[in-house]
Amino acid sequence: MEQVYIFDTTLRDGEQVPGCKLNTREKLELALKLEALGVDIIEAGFPISSPGDFESVEEISKIIKNATVCGLSRAVQKDIEVAAAALKHAKKPRIHTGIGTSDFHIRSKFNSTREEILERAVQAVKWARNFVDDVEFYAEDAGRTDNEYLARVIEAVIRAGATVLNIPDTTGYCLPEQYGQKMAYLKNHVPNIDKAILSCHCHNDLGLATANSITGAVAGARQIECTINGLGERAGNTSLEEVVMVLKQHKHLGLYTNIHTQMLNPISREVADTMRVPVQPNKAIVGGNAFSHSSGIHQDGFLKDSQTYEIINPDEVGADGSKIVLTARSGRSALAHRLQKIGYSFNRNDVDVLYESFLRVADSKKEVEEEDLHQLARAYKQEPATV
Template identity: 80%
Template sequence: MQGKQVYIFDTTLRDGEQVPGCKLNTLEKVDLALKLEELGVDIIEAGFPISSPGDYESVNMISKTIKNATVCGLTRAVQKDIEVAGQALKYAKRPRIHTGIGTSDFHIKGKFNSNREDILQRAIQCVKWARNFTDDVEFYAEDAGRTENEYLAKVIEAVIAAGATTVNIPDTTGYCLPSQYGEKIAYLKNNVSNIDKAIISCHCHNDLGLATANSIAGVINGAQQIECTINGIGERAGNTALEEVVMIIKQHKELGFFTNIQTKLLNPLSRLVSDTMRVPVQPNKAIVGANAFSHSSGIHQDGFLKDANTYETINPDDVGAEGSKIVLTARSGRSALAYRFQKLGFSFTRNDIDVLYENFLQLADKKKEVDEDDLAKLAQEYQPEMSEVL
């Protein structure tokens, strides 16, 4: 395959589970972890082991179950956290400890009541502790999006020297613009002397609706890993949506990247996550929303029926969707009406459709959507003998 691989780090089971009401039990987590591995996810963040006995058990069970993907556990920059994570991950074929600390002045002063030098030393120490359990250590600089670049570069250089193999640059509050986030990644690429010894990771939140755009900007500027969740679920307004960044990379081949994701599994897994976590997917959600491949405007419907490429850049089959839909509303045109009648088995001439269209509009003005039963009734009223077609 041509291009440079972007590693997909899925945190549905950790950051995604932080949504109120989305708590998963161990069996649910293991089941979803297996589906994520089947999807082709490179790293599965299975949980935060020290947070509860249930989460420890889940990380431990997933570690025993997953065969190919890296299994990751989150910690704070606390020795006990790291020791517990190391124990939870001990059966993993590819274990990773994800540890770190806040680096913005908002966190250093407001959260830790500390100073930059102390935070730097704590960052170095947590990586060294983690290296006692695994060679695969990821360091997160929480609130990197609002961290002054020169200090951030100093921290990143120090933790790589201490043994971090991946450095996570989170836009924790979803504050950055894509240009700002991309420039931050580029700054690290150009100002951290040992950056070639680690993978840069993007972990973007969606508070301003920019998580996907920021992650792509990060990759364009040198990051090789995107941290994301199925359906974009996560803390507050959510995380980068896995299905969005994967399909952007797949569709925009000129970017020169690829992932290992089996895209035909995206919609089925989206529905499973939605059902398991009891969080509905908004209808207009990109890639996996119920309306992602629906067309209701007459202009759009006419163009789509002539050539699907006029209004769809993704083939629904490529993402495991059920197919494109022509939805009949008061905004629909004659071509869409004729198409839907034909799908039901009716053959009407253009003159027939002209007459039926007026009746259709009267009905459509009263309803949000005209369904198959409505169409059958319209056909029967127009030409009663045609009802036998059904």
């Protein structure tokens, strides 16, 4: 089994969601929770972007004991110097610097050439190595970067001292096969690739961030960059809880993380509350409906053996437990189960009669609640017995 390092960027990329700006106190509280969760690297912010972000990175650096604390910068000397200053108290500091490498970025964003961008990339890493031993280089828009040129850039920045190589699918463009092939190409065509760690940083514009990150790890990446609840620019980043549980469920991949999975739901709720972004009910792992069953066929199978419809035990991810939700699609076994849970014991014939009344109620509302069940049971018990 090989470890995949979890690089959490909730406090940096996740905070870029409109309306999710965090103050220093909120960032500190979440940083401590992320460290307790078992995150290996915490990207605490972008120090040069504002005095508040500088302060947050500096204060987080003072309190984090085990995780690496990372600060983002552009390939600009002043950015890197400010990031280094913010990280000066960190026990394990990392500067994350880089530049766009796709032709879209080189021509449109920088009005530059491939050779000039390569030189700027190398220079940025050298500047960062003047301050810290751990330097991560990001090749922005690597997902749309020509593989041969990307390999040249990666080889050069490793020679300059980069220890981690971030290969971002910045626009969420890649298919999993394409992203995996890109990682494999770098593993096979960069002579000094063994001197650094490849990292996946995927966005979810086409809903493929988790799939791309897992495929990248299978192809040789040993760091995944992600956020709690998949927060991030536009459609979001790779979801931490998803990649962690995919690797845990699929042990045949030979990969593991140090995340304490029982904390996933509690930290999901805390991030949602702090950042004021509700989690969609059908969100994998941490959504309110992730362990809810409302179809009669599903409920019957689940009540016979939970593994028929649940591949994860709710306790394993700190969820409140499985739920049998009663709707017009529910069956008799689910009705009997819920009645028993609230203290009623009916035989099969009783349930058959009650079920007809239940369906009339269910057709009139979206969900049959506990009080509805009490009313049905009391009404049934008061009816005179028929001969």
